[in-house]
């Protein structure tokens with residue numbers, strides 16, 4: 784009976800650990816696809832094929848909304864201006880950085896994108912989010928078309944879980960990130976050690 788209880792506790796702790804490893808999801812617009820285990824695979828988290836239908840995104844005041852499982856992270860968003868990109872196209876010489884920064888709170892975050900003047904309306908673009916929450920680089924992509932007017936694009940989806948309502952310009956806010964990141968990692972590590980210890984007791 785005690786053993787059952789202990790193993791239940793160990794399983795619970797281990798599954799909590801997996802939830803903590805949920806990394807991040809692209810919530811708006813939806814990414815090509817999400818798979819926790821494949822998210823570390825460049826360039827697009829295991830989803831190598833552009834979607835048949837491209838989502839309309841505005842050239843100005845554009846953004847990507849993500850849901851972060853990590854409390855602290857940095858990110859870079861790249862644009863690849865190509866109609867049917869394949870994996871070898873995702874090389875530095877083809878990628879233009881359209882956002883960069885860091886956040887020190889989990890869950891919803893609005894990542895504003897800045898396209899330069901030379902990008903014309905109706906340009907096909909694949910946006911690649913590269914996210915670093917401290918457990919390796921993670922990738923998500925969305926295939927879009929940049930337009931002057933995007934009535935289907937819902938600006939109200941741009942929400943920051945820390946309550947800040949402005950899409951922070953693509954600045955560098957990573958200053959406070961490292962401390963919180965490491966304390967979070969220590970907490971996860973501690974949970975893991977306890978789980979392993981309980982499992983050991985059962986042997």
Ligand SMILES: *[C@@H]1O[C@H](CO)[C@@H](O)[C@H](O)[C@H]1NC(C)=O
Nearest residue numbers: 862864879898899900901902
């Ligand atoms: C502007 O963006 C285009 C495509 O995104 C890129 O090819 C070009 O180098 C950029 N120009 C500048 C000045 O950054």
Ligand SMILES: *[C@@H]1O[C@H](CO)[C@@H](O)[C@H](O)[C@H]1NC(C)=O
Nearest residue numbers: 835836837866905906907928
């Ligand atoms: C953009 O891609 C779509 C298919 O997703 C294609 O039909 C369209 O011709 C492309 N636009 C340009 C400007 O090449």
Ligand SMILES: *[C@@H]1O[C@H](CO)[C@@H](O)[C@H](O)[C@H]1NC(C)=O
Nearest residue numbers: 883884954955956957958959
């Ligand atoms: C971000 O800010 C930190 C601290 O101010 C600085 O050391 C770092 O170079 C900046 N990174 C980028 C990419 O600008």
Ligand SMILES: [Cu+2]
Nearest residue numbers: 804806916918
């Ligand atoms: Cu993670």
